[in-house]
Amino acid sequence: MHRIIIEGNNTLNGSIKISGSKNSAVALIPAAVLCDEKVTIANVPNISDIDALDEILNYLGAIVDKKDDTITIDSSKIENKLIPEKITKKLRASYYFMGALLSKYKKVEMYFPGGCAIGARPINLHLKGFKALGAKVEEKDNLFIITADELVGTKINLDFASVGATINLMLAAVKATGTTVISNAAKEPHIVNVATFLNNMGAKITGAGTSEIKIIGVKHLHSCFHEVVPDYIETGTYMILASLIGKEVTIKNIIPDHVKSVISKLEEIGVPMEIGVDFIKISAPEKLKAVNIKTQVYPGFPTDLQQPMATLLTQAKGKSMINETIWENRFLNIAELKKMGATAEVITNSKAVIVGPCKLKGKKVKATDLRAGASLVIAGLIADGQTIIENADYILRGYEGIVEKLSKVGAKIRLEKMD
Ligand code: EPZ
Numbered sequence: 001m002h003r004i005i006i007e008g009n010n011t012l013n014g015s016i017k018i019s020g021s022k023n024s025a026v027a028l029i030p031a032a033v034l035c036d037e038k039v040t041i042a043n044v045p046n047i048s049d050i051d052a053l054d055e056i057l058n059y060l061g062a063i064v065d066k067k068d069d070t071i072t073i074d075s076s077k078i079e080n081k082l083i084p085e086k087i088t089k090k091l092r093a094s095y096y097f098m099g100a101l102l103s104k105y106k107k108v109e110m111y112f113p114g115g116c117a118i119g120a121r122p123i124n125l126h127l128k129g130f131k132a133l134g135a136k137v138e139e140k141d142n143l144f145i146i147t148a149d150e151l152v153g154t155k156i157n158l159d160f161a162s163v164g165a166t167i168n169l170m171l172a173a174v175k176a177t178g179t180t181v182i183s184n185a186a187k188e189p190h191i192v193n194v195a196t197f198l199n200n201m202g203a204k205i206t207g208a209g210t211s212e213i214k215i216i217g218v219k220h221l222h223s224c225f226h227e228v229v230p231d232y233i234e235t236g237t238y239m240i241l242a243s244l245i246g247k248e249v250t251i252k253n254i255i256p257d258h259v260k261s262v263i264s265k266l267e268e269i270g271v272p273m274e275i276g277v278d279f280i281k282i283s284a285p286e287k288l289k290a291v292n293i294k295t296q297v298y299p300g301f302p303t304d305l306q307q308p309m310a311t312l313l314t315q316a317k318g319k320s321m322i323n324e325t326i327w328e329n330r331f332l333n334i335a336e337l338k339k340m341g342a343t344a345e346v347i348t349n350s351k352a353v354i355v356g357p358c359k360l361k362g363k364k365v366k367a368t369d370l371r372a373g374a375s376l377v378i379a380g381l382i383a384d385g386q387t388i389i390e391n392a393d394y395i396l397r398g399y400e401g402i403v404e405k406l407s408k409v410g411a412k413i414r415l416e417k418m419d
Pocket of ligand 1: 022023024026092093116118119120121122123124125126127160161162163164165186303304326327328370371398
């Protein structure tokens with residue numbers, strides 16, 4: 001386990017380069033096994049979730065070659081075998097191997113996936129979609145056995161615009177017989193990134209990024225080169241931080257269109273921004289205004305930025321309300337922020353109130369999940385004194401080089417390995 005130590009209250013100045021999207025890369029890598037030839041994916045973030053997926057690829061017998069941020073995957077000789085539960089449990093995205101292996105072999109056995117403890121995280125919509133495509137799903141002690149004589153294209157309506165179910169069903173449908181239409185599909189940028197990857201291999205997918213995705217099944221997928229889209233959640237995290245203690249911070253290698261909801265919320269809070277083609281420049285204003293945040297599916301305000309935003313709201317003048325509509329257990333950072341002096345209350349599992357501004361003091365706190373950890377890093381950077389963040393491995397799952405990137409712009413932050 002690691003912990004992060006921060007000496008707070010240093011103004012940040014300079015530029016931060018955004019890495020490839022975690023939530024895209026963790027879908028692209030399992031999707032690669034669909035191809036019977038070598039594929040190359042560039043701009044892959046160097047984070048522990050990717051290491052866990054590499055472990056699965058190697059376990060299945062894929063030939064994986066990594067050079068800097070580029071990974072080449074040859075799945076022509078992989079074996080469709082049961083992945084040990086201890087590996088599957090390392091992350092939520094292991095479940096994309098369900099859709100990919102079912103699509104390739106018409107059979108897959110897999111344990112229930114892992115992931116941050118931000119809710120029950122059922123996969124019923126994924127399984128319902130697999131069944132709609134003609135698969136039989138059995139479950140025994142958290143082990144799923146999914147088989148199909150044939151996967152046949154059909155209409156699938158998602159009860160909720162689930163990111164994971166949209167991607168998993170795209171993977172399952174891409175080699176099915178006939179046409180599949182997924183309606184009420186998720187529209188996040190990573191859905192488009194995965195659909196483009198599959199189309200580069202020869203798939204026939206249209207509508208990704210809208211609520212209706214059409215997939216015409218194909219027989220063969222060929223070699224291709226693809227690039228991971230910039231991480232809009234990492235982008236938003238650093239935008240929020242710069243709005244608090246940035247002298248002049250430029251966040252570069254981004255797609256501003258992907259953070260439109262964050263830009264408009266920060267404008268409402270009173271943060272001036274210079275928005276370029278592939279960068280945003282932010283200098284923290286004197287005053288921040290309290291606002292209400294309601295998390296929604298893309299392109300609404302992202303649930304993954306709710307916790308980092310909560311830290312900013314401790315410094316905003318007035319009473320802010322947070323309404324978390326996606327996950328039922330995503331306020332675990334509030335208790336830690338209160339240890340640092342924040343005035344905040346969790347009202348229900350979907351509502352929290354924060355009153356500011358109040359000066360935070362450095363304390364020993366605990367990261368409970370990835371984005372809660374990000375919320376505490378921001379808190380430590382603006383607090384007086386030293387903050388120690390335990391369980392920092394959560395943070396390393398989703399933020400490539402966070403200590404290096406922040407040190408480069410003047411933060412006093414370091415990583416310590418605990419034995
Ligand atoms: C993805 O999770 C992301 N993870 C999450 O980011 C993100 O919070 C979430 O999408 C929403 O944007 C990855 O991409 C690896 P969902 P996912 O399926 O796919 C319910 C982070 O911090 N649901 O869109 O698991 C579910 O319970 C992580 O990077 C069902 O009920 O999210 C939740 O309430 C955390 N049944 C809602 O839908 C299902 O079968 C959203 O889930 C599937 C989902």
